[in-house]
Amino acid sequence: MPSSVDDYEVIGMVGKGSYGTCKKIKRKSDGKIFVWKELDYGLMSESEKHMLVAEVNLLRELRHRHIVRYYDRVVNKSTATIYIIMEHCEGGDLERLINKCKVNKKLLDEDFVWKILHQLALALRTCHRCKVGRTVLHRDIKPANVFLDSTNDVKLGDFGLSRILAHDSSFAKTFVGTPYYMSPEQMNNELYNEKSDIWSLGCLMYELCMLTPPFLAPNQRALKVKIQQGRYRRIPMAFSDDLNTIVSWMLTVQDNKRPSIEELLNDSRMERHVQKLD
Numbered sequence: 001m002p003s004s005v006d007d008y009e010v011i012g013m014v015g016k017g018s019y020g021t022c023k024k025i026k027r028k029s030d031g032k033i034f035v036w037k038e039l040d041y042g043l044m045s046e047s048e049k050h051m052l053v054a055e056v057n058l059l060r061e062l063r064h065r066h067i068v069r070y071y072d073r074v075v076n077k078s079t080a081t082i083y084i085i086m087e088h089c090e091g092g093d094l095e096r097l098i099n100k101c102k103v104n105k106k107l108l109d110e111d112f113v114w115k116i117l118h119q120l121a122l123a124l125r126t127c128h129r130c131k132v133g134r135t136v137l138h139r140d141i142k143p144a145n146v147f148l149d150s151t152n153d154v155k156l157g158d159f160g161l162s163r164i165l166a167h168d169s170s171f172a173k174t175f176v177g178t179p180y181y182m183s184p185e186q187m188n189n190e191l192y193n194e195k196s197d198i199w200s201l202g203c204l205m206y207e208l209c210m211l212t213p214p215f216l217a218p219n220q221r222a223l224k225v226k227i228q229q230g231r232y233r234r235i236p237m238a239f240s241d242d243l244n245t246i247v248s249w250m251l252t253v254q255d256n257k258r259p260s261i262e263e264l265l266n267d268s269r270m271e272r273h274v275q276k277l278d
């Protein structure tokens with residue numbers, strides 16, 4: 001029997017996700033805690049709705065310990081709202097963690113940064129390998145889309161929906177935000193590809209070390225120039241040359257010179273530091 005919103009009780013708000021409201025919910029049958037993301041599809045065209053259904057079906061296929069688990073979806077036709085029911089991540093998102101470091105003027109531990117890099121690379125490998133007949137690109141890797149569970153392990157969230165919702169006319173009109181993590185190829189209106197996810201991963205790792213994105217500018221035109229030049233300050237000297245080298249490799253302007261996810265995972269520097277953690 002299909003699920004209904006009445007099967008759940010809303011017990012709190014976890015935040016405004018990139019493309020919708022996220023609420024903390026409790027399943028009435030067993031008291032288990034989840035999050036649902038509410039998406040208004042009322043202004044979507046028929047083709048956008050079909051794309052949304054296809055992307056949500058794809059979410060169901062993405063099973064990995066470092067990818068936010070998708071559990072179910074509920075459609076309320078009377079309000080044209082789809083509720084996507086997903087794993088609750090008690091640790092919140094990396095955006096909150098970075099802001100906490102800024103307030104406390106305290107850098108993250110290097111071992112923790114390597115752990116985040118390794119776990120996100122494992123999550124992306126699952127997506128970049130041909131899964132369900134095609135590669136799944138995240139398209140929106142950023143601190144607000146990476147979450148921590150109760151044991152401070154990483155969960156990559158908000159998959160795929162970015163493409164649909166970025167096309168959604170109602171969404172496109174309202175989406176605001178500076179594209180700090182946009183790759184040079186995207187700035188040149190070239191095709192988004194796996195190496196674009198690697199660029200965004202590099203921006204995220206840089207920001208975890210530096211507590212600011214690698215490329216900052218007062219407006220999008222100036223930001224585009226900075227990203228295409230690809231110049232940025234080294235991460236703080238508190239972090240090793242190994243980590244600086246890996247981050248710089250991901251932030252290579254030419255996408256074909258950036259590492260693949262397999263090259264990242266098999267790199268001796270990654271193996272050295274991650275082995276240290278295991």
Ligand SMILES: CNC(=O)c1c(C)[nH]c(/C=C2\C(=O)Nc3ccc(Cl)cc32)c1C
Binds near residue numbers: 014017037090091158
């Ligand atoms: C202040 N908010 C939080 O600490 C927080 C917590 C405890 N959880 C979250 C967010 C999610 C969460 O817990 N599970 C999620 C699944 C998908 C998406 Cl897009 C977001 C989440 C957040 C933003």
